[in-house]
Amino acid sequence: MRRTALRLCGVLCAGVVAVTASACAGSAAGGGGDAAEGDPIKIALVFDASGPNAALGASQKAGVEFAVAEANEKGGIAGRKIEVYSADAQSTPDGAVAAAQQLVQRDGAKFIIGMVTSPATLAISQRLESWDALAIADQAQLNDLTGKNCNARLFRTTQSDTMSFNSIGRWLKDNPLATWDTMSQDYSWGRNSAAAMQEGVQAQGGRVDKALFAPIGTSDFAANLSQLAGGDGLFVSSNGSDAVNFFKQGLDFGTFANYKTVVGNTAFSSATLDAVTDPRLAGMWNQNTWAPGVDNPGAKAFVEAYTTKTGKAPTDVAGLAYLGMQTLFAGIEKAQSIDPKTVAKGLEGLEFDSIKGKVTMRAADHQLEAPVYMGQVEQVDGQNRLVEKFTYPASETLPPPDGSCQLAS
Structure with a gap:
């Protein structure tokens, strides 16, 4: 299990700073409602660092961390800095739930991203209400996630089956x-x-x-x-x-x-x-779902910035993770809040520019309307x-x- 907070002085000098257990416990203890003005936005990155999906997990992590570094360089989102707390989902639904639960309950992270598979995403979705959290499904395509198993706190930014x-x-x-x-x-x-x-x-x-x-x-x-x-x-x-x-x-x-x-x-x-x-x-x-050669201004700007920073073009999975973060950030900006329920309302029906062009989060089922x-x-x-x-x-x-x-x- 790894806990990190990403802060930066610029896109090219992103650093990884350890967060002390006491500081995390203090932040998490409040629970419920919106955080104090200026409190950071805490992201739970539940990614597969081991198992058959480890390569995909590494790409997701890279996309999320780049999005956070880029946003922090510009002053954060809604006046708040962003911190990322990461844990290995071990390429299993049980591993994903255990990782997410620890990041939410121990570290106070209220926004979850990173699950590769639909079973892992569904398992976490079923617990969002009790955790008072919101999740972004940036990879999982199972129709039921925006069908019979939809959730008011789950938003899919990739396409459905x-x-x-x-x-x-x-x-x-x-x-x-x-x-x-x-x-x-x-x-x-x-x-x-x-x-x-x-x-x-x-x-x-x-x-x-x-x-x-x-x-x-x-x-x-x-x-x-x-x-x-x-x-x-x-x-x-x-x-x-x-x-x-x-x-x-x-x-x-x-x-x-x-x-x-x-x-x-x-x-x-x-x-x-x-x-x-x-x-x-x-x-x-x-x-x-996406590739570096997609022809729109948002994709080109992302690929150029990512390549400049890392020395290589983003993978498709990194791009989808970045799109997930774009969506979350747009919702927080709209809501001007980091309360998950309030952000969820801000996301519904929201139209914004992205690496897939102009997209809309459909209010009826929380499926992003975007090209394939x-x-x-x-x-x-x-x-x-x-x-x-x-x-x-x-x-x-x-x-x-x-x-x-x-x-x-």
Whole structure:
């Protein structure tokens, strides 16, 4: 468990300062209501520092810390400095809950961000009211998070599963293929992804021959790869070390050469492409939530500032974490408060500029109305990179609010 407070004298001189236990206990003891004027905004960064999602967690941490450093350089948010308290979620829902609970109850952090998976996000969402906290879901795509399991204190800044597959559906209309196989992680997000892909393929008159699944943390995909005999298309819904292992082993097996095209659902993240350098990935497609090449002023400014500070472009995951922080900061500015319930009200219906352009937090279900992207893997300066090819606005991918979402007032 790690506790840090990020303060800075400028974007290029961000420092990490230890926070004493007594100071944290004093801040947390008050509980309830708004904090005193000038009290810092305390962020609970619940990220995966270990386990199969560790690479994604590292990128999230980088995006959050950059956003905090940038904001503090400009004087903070709503006149307050921002502090980040971080803990390892261990790539499990139980680990995420334990980490968040300690950061909230011990350190007084009231704004939670960083969960990679939908199960971890859902587990934390169920405890927000009792913790008097607010959470930003910057990675989790499970429809139920803004559907039957929506929460007045949870706000999603990435897209939902339906938004992802509506964008893939748009791509399928222009690239109809008759036969598909699917390979997905064996949990709620992966199974929903496979089901949505099958529905989309059938809508175009095609069929899915094999729908395969592997548990999170799988290191040997030989049994799965031996069943992927080829066809028109292969759809892969995976991330973290699972995606890295699958693509490395699939290249060794020669699996992908048996398909006309390979399409990923976030599978070709920056972390995956950094780890799998084989140029044979070039030409494969990926639905993605954000990438450094997105063409809008907010994205360009972020990429330039991040690259100047760190010496490298932000990953897609770092960008999503930054977007989550942009959303939270916009809500705090609107509310002029750091009381979670008040900030939640400030976020509802809020329109603001972001690295995805002008976006709106939909009040009915707390889903961010933002574009979705389709990109293709290309070799750029000898490295595999995802290059955005199509941008689909929220008006074309975001369905109406799910009637099962009933937000408590």
